Amino acid sequence: MTSRHFNRREFLVSTAAGAAVAAFPGLALAQGAKIKVGLMLPYTGTFAPLGVAIENGFRLALQEGGGKMGGREIEFFKVDDESEPSKATDNVNRLVSRDKVDVVIGTVHSGVAAAMIRVTRESGVLHIIPNAGVGVATGALCAPNIFRTSFSNWQPGYGMGVALAKRKKVKSAVTITWRYAAGEETVKGFKDGFTKGGGTIAKELWIPFPNVEFQALLTEIAAAKPDAVYAFFAGGGAAKFLKDYAQAGLKDKIPLVGPGFLTDGVLEAAGSAAQGVETTLHYADDLKLKRDREFRLAYAKAFKLQPDVYAVQGYDSGLLLAAGLKAVRGDVTKKKELIAAMEKATVDSPRGKWRLSKAHNPIQDMYLRKVVGTENKYEGVAVKALDDDPAAMSACKMG
Ligand code: PHB
Numbered sequence: 018m019t020s021r022h023f024n025r026r027e028f029l030v031s032t033a034a035g036a037a038v039a040a041f042p043g044l045a046l047a048q049g050a051k052i053k054v055g056l057m058l059p060y061t062g063t064f065a066p067l068g069v070a071i072e073n074g075f076r077l078a079l080q081e082g083g084g085k086m087g088g089r090e091i092e093f094f095k096v097d098d099e100s101e102p103s104k105a106t107d108n109v110n111r112l113v114s115r116d117k118v119d120v121v122i123g124t125v126h127s128g129v130a131a132a133m134i135r136v137t138r139e140s141g142v143l144h145i146i147p148n149a150g151v152g153v154a155t156g157a158l159c160a161p162n163i164f165r166t167s168f169s170n171w172q173p174g175y176g177m178g179v180a181l182a183k184r185k186k187v188k189s190a191v192t193i194t195w196r197y198a199a200g201e202e203t204v205k206g207f208k209d210g211f212t213k214g215g216g217t218i219a220k221e222l223w224i225p226f227p228n229v230e231f232q233a234l235l236t237e238i239a240a241a242k243p244d245a246v247y248a249f250f251a252g253g254g255a256a257k258f259l260k261d262y263a264q265a266g267l268k269d270k271i272p273l274v275g276p277g278f279l280t281d282g283v284l285e286a287a288g289s290a291a292q293g294v295e296t297t298l299h300y301a302d303d304l305k306l307k308r309d310r311e312f313r314l315a316y317a318k319a320f321k322l323q324p325d326v327y328a329v330q331g332y333d334s335g336l337l338l339a340a341g342l343k344a345v346r347g348d349v350t351k352k353k354e355l356i357a358a359m360e361k362a363t364v365d366s367p368r369g370k371w372r373l374s375k376a377h378n379p380i381q382d383m384y385l386r387k388v389v390g391t392e393n394k395y396e397g398v399a400v401k402a403l404d405d406d407p408a409a410m411s412a413c414k415m416g
Contacts, residue, residue, distance in 0.1 A: 051092040052342070052349060055112035057123030057133065058147075060097040063227045063253040064125045066282055068097075071147045071331035073320050075122060077312075078335025080319070086335075087342025094118055098129050100227065105132035113140050119349045120145065122334055125327075127151035127170065127198035128226075134158050143341075143355070147334040148327060151198050155378035156409030161356050164377045166333040166364070168299055170202030171209070171406035173276035176297035176383030176399040177247060178210020181274060187244040189219040193234055194249040195226040203249045203276050206406065211247075219243045229257040235265040246271055251278040256286035263290035277301075277386060277393060282325035284391045291388045299379070300326040300368045301386045301395035312367035323391075324367075333366045340364075376413040380404050 056075070058068030079091060094116040096108045105128070112118045113136060120143040124130050130149030137144035138160045146154055146163070150170030154163060181187050190211060194200035200223065208218055220241050222234045229250075238246055246267070250258045255278065262273055268290065273279075277298025280291050302323075312332065316324040324332075337359055344358030345351040364371050364379075371381045383400045386393040404410065 051090040052086060052120070052347065053094060053116065053118040054091050054338075055094045055096070055116060055118035055121045055123070057096045057098050057109055057112060057121060057129075059100045059125050060095075062100050063229075064100045064251065065253075067125045067148065067252055067327045070282065070322075070325055070327035071122075071125070071334070073316070073322070074324070074328040074331025074333075075147070075335040076331075077316055077319055077328075078332045078339065081315070082335075082339050086339045087345060087347030089342070089347035096123075098124050098126070100124075100126040100129060102126070102128035102132055105129040106136060109133045109136045113137070113142050119143065120338060122147055122331075122338075124149055127202070130154060131158075131198065134160070134163055137163060141352070143338075143349070143352070145334045145338060147330045149199070150202065152202050152406060152409045153412075155374070155376040155405060155413060157412040159376045159413035159415045161415060162352070164337065164359060164373065166337055166379065167330040168381070169378050169405045169409060170199050170276075171206035171409065172381070172403055173278075173297050173299070173383060174203035174206025174208075174247075174249075175210040175406070176206075176385075176403065177274055177276060178207040178212070178216070179214060180210075180295075180297060180385050180399040181245060181247075182211050182214020182216045187216065187272075189217050189243045190245045190247050191220045191222060191238055191241050191243040192218060192247045193222040193224075193238070195228075195254070196223040197226045200226070200249055202406075204247070207247050209406070227254055229254050231258055231261045232265075235261060235267065238267060238271065239265065243271060246273050248273060248275045248279055250275075251281075252283070253286075255279050256283040259283070259287040259290040259294065277326060280386075280388050280393055282327060284388065284393075292390075294388045295396070296386050296388075296393065297383045297399045298326055298386060298393070299371075299381045299383060300329050300393075301384045302392040303395050304367070304369065304384075305395070306367070306369060308365060308369075309367040326368075329367050333364050333368075336364050336366070337362055374404050374410070376405065376410060376415065378405050 340362040341359040
């Protein structure tokens with residue numbers, strides 16, 4: 018009980034408002050409080066540009082919806098997660114318990130996301146993952162309140178494995194990546210696709226996240242002489258790897274491929290070292306879709322930057338949330354209806370329309386792309402309408 022005494026006027030106002038809320042619960046919500054959106058993203062460290070692009074994308078979707086979702090304004094609460102798993106539980110609790118946000122958007126790093134979902138599953142707060150591909154999010158730890166608008170780490174890896182195995186000259190590959198969930202899972206996807214098509218993995222090379230001292234590993238690659246190298250790095254680490262790979266004299270000897278994160282958002286920084294590198298991803302820079310052209314123009318105008326896959330994923334998080342909130346007219350207490358509307362939504366994305374699997378992961382085309390100039394040029398579809406790793410799908414006991 019509060020010890021504060023109301024004066025008469027405050028009392029009348031509060032009881033009148035209370036009566037109105039009781040009679041029309043949506044009324045006060047529609048007219049009153051803002052929806053609280055927590056952004057838990059990396060704003061420092063190797064993934065900082067990815068966090069910024071995701072936030073920009075989300076804000077663009079909000080702006081295009083007239084600054085509101087479900088008729089209500091949005092209030093943002095931001096936390097820099099530093100891509101640091103050991104701080105993740107405290108950071109997400111700040112949003113969920115202290116700020117009492119209605120929805121959490123986050124994050125980029127798979128290890129941080131894994132810690133986040135333990136908290137959001139428990140609390141039931143709506144959680145949209147705008148990047149991190151960690152398999153358990155839509156696998157063993159899937160939950161009605163957890164959605165992903167990006168990919169599972171397995172998906173682009175599998176796409177590249179399938180595409181590469183079709184090349185007659187490519188029989189063996191070396192993989193190289195950071196040793197953490199995203200690295201391990203993208204390698205699994207690549208391996209599944211590549212070995213299914215007859216390829217063999219000559220060697221798996223690992224480096225701790227977020228290290229970028231690649232020299233010793235590049236020497237191992239030169240000695241192993243595989244037909245191709247599959248590498249997953251992203252952000253600042255990807256730009257450094259592309260440059261070191263070229264500088265080691267490997268670029269013209271052993272084709273370098275990867276999931277699209279290796280070349281998305283880093284082409285200016287990597288310069289000529291990235292030219293010709295082929296990757297697979299659910300986005301490309303010249304998809305020739307009207308929706309994408311409009312998005313790219315609007316994004317460039319708003320932020321004076323070219324969008325990348327992270328911007329698209331942030332944008333799609335906004336579209337998905339807006340679809341849910343529209344169905345409940347901004348009443349976030351109608352959790353079941355909100356979730357049902359998000360599950361049913363077709364997201365009209367710049368990457369092409371997509372829908373969610375039962376486990377809340379996008380089912381989407383994996384495009385083959387090639388770096389030409391400052392673009393990841395579309396070359397074709399590597400795998401059409403790809404769902405998640407069958408092992409993850411069967412571990413999800415929902416829906
Ligand atoms: C991840 O940790 O899941 C992750 C991070 C950066 C990417 C892709 C995946 O570009």
